[in-house]
Amino acid sequence: MSGFVIQHNLAAMNSQRQYNLTADRNFKSAEKLSSGYKVNRAADDAAGLAISEKMRRQIRGLRQAEDNIQDGISFVQVADGALNETHDILQRMNELCVKASNDTLSDTDRSYINEEIQAIKKESDRIFNTTSFNDRNIWNIEIEDPVIVGHDNIQALNVADKDYTHHDIYPENKDYMPVPNTFIVSADATNGVKVSWTSFNGNTYSSDYISWEQLKADNYKYNISEHLSSYSGETLEQLKDYLDETIYMSVETTTATIEDYVKALNNAKLDVNFSQYATATFDSPSDTGGISASASINIYAKDSSSKASTNAYSFQSTSNDPFIEPVTTSGTNLTQISGNGTSDINTAKQSTTPWIFKFNMSGIGGVTAKSSSVTFYSTDSRPENEDVWWEYTNSWKTGTRILTHTATKGGNLAGVMEALTGSTGVLTQDNLGDTNVGGTVEINFSLTADTSFSSAGNSSRTDVGSMTITIPVTTSDTEQTILNKVNKALNPTTIIDLSHEGKDYFYWEAPEEKSSIVKVPVYGGQIGMIIQSGSEADNDIPIVYEKLNNGVLGIRNLEITDSASAQAAIDTLKGAFKIVNEQRSLFGAYQNRMEHAVLNDNNIRINTQDSESQIRDTDMAKEMVNYSLTNILKQSGESMLAQANQSKQGVMSLLQ
Incomplete structure (x- = not known):
């Protein structure tokens, strides 16, 4: 700009603006170098911060899951160690029983053997009663909620078990006959069960809901004609003629839940067919x-x-x-x-x-x-x-x-x-x-x-x-x-004459191919626990094992009095060995699984951490170059700002 002005020092203003930009860049570089993060606030990288925090949730969850699995491994190792001692006890008991079976011993000798057997039996039971991990008993547990040990296929819908009921067709009620393939069962966990259908008069009808409580009270039976409160008069009477039928649901109430029935019943179709009854008479002889x-x-x-x-x-x-x-x-x-x-x-x-x-x-x-x-x-x-x-x-x-x-x-x-x-x-x-x-x-x-x-x-x-x-x-x-x-x-x-009797009827049918099958859980009296093995809710390892004690092993009443009882005890101990072997094998399998699981979690965590580091962490060498650059520019800006302020001193010469 030409001329001498004193109201605006544009050179200084431009220098100040550039200085401020450089100073801000220099401040951010210093912040990144001092914190080690290139994303210190959402404004630094909004999308990157969201992705990084999501990864951090997974990383920290996996780190804790690894600790959880290690605790689970320690749990099964404690159980296996206790069973190892039980194995030694059983081996000694078997050895003593084999010895007592020998007829070179007297009954008095066997009484000495029996004393040792009774003593180590007590220790076996004590092991089962007291072995614990982190104050959690391993075997001495009251099983409040049995755990799922498998699934069974349950027939949850069956109409009269193919036991047809005939309904006569007359001219005055024909219009109310249900149209085939239109009967639909619907169910929900809140209201219960109902049925809807279309009749030959073109109208669509629906029964009332029957509650699950009422269904249970009625042994899971549902007669359609008894649940038509929306209709009255002739319509109600005509519908009742055709709907005096019962839906039978599976009575496996100890295993099938309401959710199982809802799943099985929704959109299930009932079938109807039409028949005519013919008299059959002999023409000859x-x-x-x-x-x-x-x-x-x-x-x-x-x-x-x-x-x-x-x-x-x-x-x-x-x-x-x-x-x-x-x-x-x-x-x-x-x-x-x-x-x-x-x-x-x-x-x-x-x-x-x-x-x-x-x-x-x-x-x-x-x-x-x-x-x-x-x-x-x-x-x-x-x-x-x-x-x-x-x-x-x-x-x-x-x-x-x-x-x-x-x-x-x-x-x-x-x-x-x-x-x-x-x-x-x-x-x-x-x-x-x-x-x-x-x-x-x-x-x-x-x-x-x-x-x-x-x-x-x-x-x-x-x-x-x-x-x-x-x-x-x-x-x-x-x-x-x-x-x-x-x-x-x-x-x-012989010739048989089939003549139409003049009366037709329709009947209900529940073909097997249209029966609704649902898988329902089967529960057992076993001990169950969950090892949370991942960062998501469903990432877990269930551990299910049998509750053990001397009674389960069959040795609680084992006693040696003579050669015959000693020989019988050998067979009893053989069964006990089988049970303990199965449990030790099961715990060993769980440990192997958890060792693989912890390695997999570690692999996921490290690689996710690497990806998160690319988003969040500062590249120190690159950022040091930026910091040095902005530091030089900042010093240069300070010098230029001083010279721009000095340029207005020429005005003073005009005032002398």
Whole structure:
């Protein structure tokens, strides 16, 4: 700037500004050199400080964890040392027992041996009762909270165990039927359990919550129809018709917690299916002598792509309706029955060919009915066995006396004959049977679709129902007459007419593949402790071991009185050695694990410390260069500031 001015000394002002900047840099360098840190405040490196403090938390936690693990190693070493002394005691006891077993000794000699055994037994128990680490007893502990020793799979949801309940369908209540695949169970730890679903009237419904306390009081059962307080009048009555069903949860209440049940139950689906009941009558022969047949045909809730065809049943369905409604048709489309039909008793007892017939089912196609089992029922009419029932079903028998017999025959003539008068048949006098008063033979058929079909929810299935043919047995019947009745009912000329009875129903089902399984902890009476082995909450090493004393080892009552007791004591001590060996091996494994853990913690801590040092610590050589530079600039700035102040002295010459 030209001219002489005295109000502003810009040269001095610029010199002062540069001096202040240099002085600030020099001060910070001096601070870093004196503290050893290049980050002394958040302003020095805001992001670096946050990262550094996070690392320091981990580093200091790991340093303490290393000490914790060393304490844990010391703990198991104390335990191992005590067990080592126990081993020596057991070795001496075994040595004495072997000596006492020898018949060269008298009972008096054995009494001297027994005195030593009793003395060292007391020391063994004292070791278990008093051995401690940092005032914590190792074995003499009251186990208040048993520790987890494993997990079991528990079935936490099961609906009636496939015990179907039928609900009749009428025109006036059809709209309230539940739509398949819409039943959803929901649960939470606070409110309990409820169920929601959609009906064919398009409405969505929901039950009340039932509390966990109430569930426990009811043995973990939940009847839906009893928890519909949101509804009234006709709606409530119609819903009750369909919802009189019980959800059964696992009763493993000692192991499954509420959280386990919540996990298992949430979004679990219950299933419903639809059926029609068909009367099954014989068209040929005309005289059936009281023989009857009945069938339950399951019309499963199918996807809407399954359209009606002709033959035995027809169906009504809309493109958006997953329920295909069965309606009555006339006529018969059954083929004749094929299968065994011999009238010779000896041949019949060897005949294992099943009875088979086929029919068509619209929307599904061919269905095969195949005999699957034979069931025999009879009462014992003797006064001493009044009202006692015998039952035989394919592979088991029950009654007042359990019979240990496994049948090898199924739904065939051999099964019929064995059920009646086999070597262990229920009618033989040796097995308390009587002359089959009011008895019946039932031959059971399984109805299976020849090809699988899709039901609601796109699940694939082939089972479509069952049929039973009932043959009465009287007191005058013999093996031959019963065989004749079976052949009369089931022979190649017999045709069975399945006619729709006019009543349909839906039923509940809980397929096994939809059951909810939950893993629940299994607790044991063991001693547990936690070694905090890292800087995070879940970084720990659990130590679980058995509570030991002379009683657990089996030596508390060990005493030597004669050769026999000495020999028995040898076997007892063998078991004690096994227990102590297992515990010493366990403690050794824990020590090895903790030694690896402390080395790993040390490795993590050192390398994290190195990274944190890069952020936080001062590079002394580099910072000394900065300090020297700013020191020279500071001195230079002081000199320039003095000269700038001197430049205004020229004004005085103008005033002279």
